Amino acid sequence: MTFSTYFVSFRIAPLTIAGLRPEDRHRSVIERARGQAAFWGESLSFFMTQSTMLTPEFGAHVTADLSRAHDILVAFDPGDMSLCYFGPIEQEHALKSFFDIRIRV
Secondary structure (H helix, E strand, O other), rough: OOOOOEEEEEEEOOOOOOOEHHHHHHHHHHHHOOOOEEEEEEOOOOOEEEEEOOHHHHHHHHHHOOOOOOOOEEEEEOOOOOEEEEOOOOOOOHHHHHOOEEOOO
C-alpha cells in the first residue's frame, strides 16, 4: 500500500451552516483526514497526514462537510507538489503559483 503525505491548512467560518456548527465542521475535517498511517495535528488549523487517496480524492473527502461559500482548505502533497484547494480563496493566483498540479475541489 502506497501512502501520500498531505500538509493541510484550513479556516472554518464562525457560522452554523446547514445545521453544522463551526466545531462540527472542524471535527469533520480532522476525522476525515486521519489516514491509515501517521497523523500530526497539534495546531488549530494545520495538520499533516498520510492517505492512500490521490490529491483530488483526498480534497473532496476532507471537505465533504465544509461550506464552499465560507470555509477554506488547502492541502498539498510535497511528493508530487500537487495542491487541492476549496472555498473562497482570495489570493488564488498567488497560491497556485507555488504548485505544479492544482485542483479546485
